[in-house]
Amino acid sequence: MEGVLREFFSQAKLRAAKLSPSYLSLWDTLEKSTVGGKRVRPGILMTAYHHLGGTNTEAAARVGAAFELLHTALIIHDDVIDLDFMRRGHENVSGTYRALAQTAGQTPESARHRGMSAGIIAGDLALIGAFRMLDTVDTDQQTRLRLAAILDDAVFASAAGELIDVDFSFSLGAPQIPEILDMERLKTAVYSFEAPLQAGAVLAGADDDAVATLGDFGRDTGIAYQLVDDLLGVFGKESATGKSNLSDLREGKRTVLIAHAAQGESWEELSHLIGCPDLTAEEADRARELLISSGARDYARTLAEEYADRARSHLDCPSIPGPLRQVLERIVAGAVNRGR
Template sequence: MDQHELIAVPWRGAEHVDAALARYFSLSRTQAGKYGHRFERLWDVIERNTTGGKRFRPRMVMAAYTSLGGADLEAAAQLAAAYEMLHTALIVHDDVIDRDFVRRGHANVSGSYRDIATTAGIPLPAAEHRGMSAAVIAGDLALSGAYRLVDRTGAADNVRFRLREILDDAVTAAAAGELADVDFSLSPRPPSVDDIVEMERQKTAVYSFEAPLQSGAVLAGAFDETIDELGEFGRNIGIAYQIVDDILGVFGRQESTGKSTLGDLREGKRTVLTAQAFSSELWGSVADLFGKSDLNEDEAARIRGVLVDSGAKGFAERLAADFANRAWEHLASDAIPASLRDELSPVVRKVLERVR
């Protein structure tokens, strides 16, 4: 569920979001101290796992809020920080599901607690179980934190209720998408392209694009038509972004993406690429390699060749461009003010650049 930086320029409100998160973790550690050093240390690990990210979701909140006339950056920063905490919760739990112990090149929550256990002499299987157990608890705390931060915006009751509804819809969609992703990986029947697109919308687009943009707009007091158009924009650009991310996960350059091009193939990850390729008679020549845990570069090259020759790569690129163009259409709506259109246009351009 990681997003790479889309716009390499400073953004308004970044320092306010960082300050809001710092205050939240400081208060949480103080509260945790009542339950002992062990619990306090867990909060240190959670905070470490929020650093190093791109703050993409908070950026979407602040872009919508400030471009729609919002002026209370402190209140907006609390809301933006809520989406960073939601992101933290989801990736911590996602790592447990995937049995990953490293993220961004460093030990994640599971890995940190696994390493503490192995250092204490606990055998590896038990140490890994302890690590994942701690991560489940950490993810739960981060999720709770997202709701608490929404409540700290100081918004009127009716506005705060709507913000919580949007956040809750995002949590529900992400859970549904995660479950679908897990089921797809275990099912002998390959999912369709439409199944994959809907899973990616639920798992990533809603909480990364739709909900943050709509939340910022609601807090700014925007009209319902504007909020609806932002949701449609977020849905389409979120799907486009995820399809491109899946393409780069197989065909990208690791020095640019920061992601190995072997991981998704070794995992047997179901994407638009593979869903389209499954229907090709060429797929049978590499089917036994897909999902092979020790897949090497030569074997990966064979799979990539089939993805190209079957037309799956070209299909995925065209589909991503189609969703990005749909996003343009919603961004061009009269309900979206020019200031917000200017703020979000680079996001669409960047997605289109990545797919070329």
Template sequence: MSAAGWVDGALEERLRSVTSADSEEGRSLAQALRDASAGGKRFRPALVASAHHGLAGRRPDAVPVVGAAVELLHTAFVVHDDVIDGDTTRRGRPTVPASFHAAASRNGADPRAAHTYGLAGAVLTGDLALSAAIRAVATAPAPRAVVERMLDLVDHAIAVTATGELADVRFATHTDWPSLTEVLSAEERKTAVYSFALPLQLGAVLADADDECVNALADVGRHLGLAFQLRDDLLGVFGDEQVTGKSTLSDLREGKVTVLAVHARRTPEWAEIEPHWGEPDLTEERAVVVRRALERAGSRAHVEAMVEEYVGTAADGAARLGLPAELVQWLSALCVPAATGAA
């Protein structure tokens, strides 16, 4: 189900359309955008292709272009997310803000100026990715009515994702702990809608599917996206950094409000966890104490069970729509193994 090969050409074309090599700044932004778009499993383009082909679509020339669009949309959100969260590493490499910060430092900038340059470079890189994503959909080789349906879906996904991101940041202020329902709603809006529902819907629209089918695929995507985000939350605490390239301390140091934390807060073990949840200088030794308490509280098992339930619901929905069994199995495999891996 890999989409890395067939989508990269379309992706490169879209990157060229929004970058400039006429200045040092243009070349820096172009390189940052390429670096930010590189790597990953390309599962979002694969979802576009799978829905299109599974529904007997007849626009194969448009699939790589739309696949590149969803990958660029992901790039935009990831880069802006790293700005918001202050993250310095992703996939085992420096983030875009960290790269621009390092470049400024090498050129002699003081820490404050280097920080500002890092933020500016990242915000602009994310803006370019967003522009390229929308342009890709708008210029896809498909009838005008199909393109307009796709643009409506993209507009909706961007708006919903923005609300989810802001809710996530609001939770981090810790002014008032959200309910489980609120956290799940934010995770659905922040990740599930654009990463899973949107690609499946775009593939269906390319295949001329009716609104009922497109809406049903959105439900599949939302359930799958929730499973994926919950898995990501688990990896942020219990994952293997050598495998994921994701720190297992940053979420704890940030005091990130996740379903894992909301569940644990309702257990006696929270008294042991709370002093370290959001501790800026949390060490690995104290993190081990937190992880063990989360397991005793049943929080890890609770979230893992939720992942399996959401994946099962998504798989059932995909099967009811008549999507290929291979696709259903692949969708399930995206989430379950990593969620139940070793701590």
């Protein structure tokens, strides 16, 4: 998979260099933004592929690379929409271009706009790259079309999730728990778990039962993963997660955790803390105490476990071979036990 991505960027950079040096730099920045990811999507795709009898590792790596490029595109555009200039502790594409503009003496607002413009263009290129990558997969035409439809469904769902998430941030009051679960499923679970598992199965020529089961498993695993992610965003140790455990609280991110707390008595105090851009470490500790005492943390944890159990229950199906089932059970266990 790494080799496929390297080859993709190397070819794109050769083409870009012929057009302009600045365009080559954009491609270089885009490539760097793919480094350091955990390759979750290609990993589970290839797991499903091999355990369902697939033997063309090169083909699976190409489909995996398509999902990695899709992921790259979605996080770049998500960061533009969220006005985020950092990702995984480094400047993202927008952040890189904002910093260049600042160094060149532009005003902060102008530099920010410069960064966002570069992010929009780079995200478009990665998005197209994902679909073009499928054209290079050595498979029959019918399978290729099914893979393209799965990738398309993934983009379609995550655009819906992104839109709903944007709507949340502009609407008054906290959204309800079912709305948040729906948004997280659409925005993340489909393209990160459901679609890559299904793509791996389709490429391996698995039967419809296996493809449907992996989709169900992936969706529920993805929701469990996201619930735990939201918990780690508030309660995780920065040394373990590599992410700030203050930024979700400062930004007032709409999560199940917060939606649960909003129904309780602590909300009057909590609502003054959550969403403050300059929340102190002490205030964050107080917010955590309230999220624990109100039962919100336990609620979110239990819900994550329930989704994980539901994910596991789908696997009790003859079309999923034993060894694949074992790996998938490890994946769902890993998803809910992260950061413990």
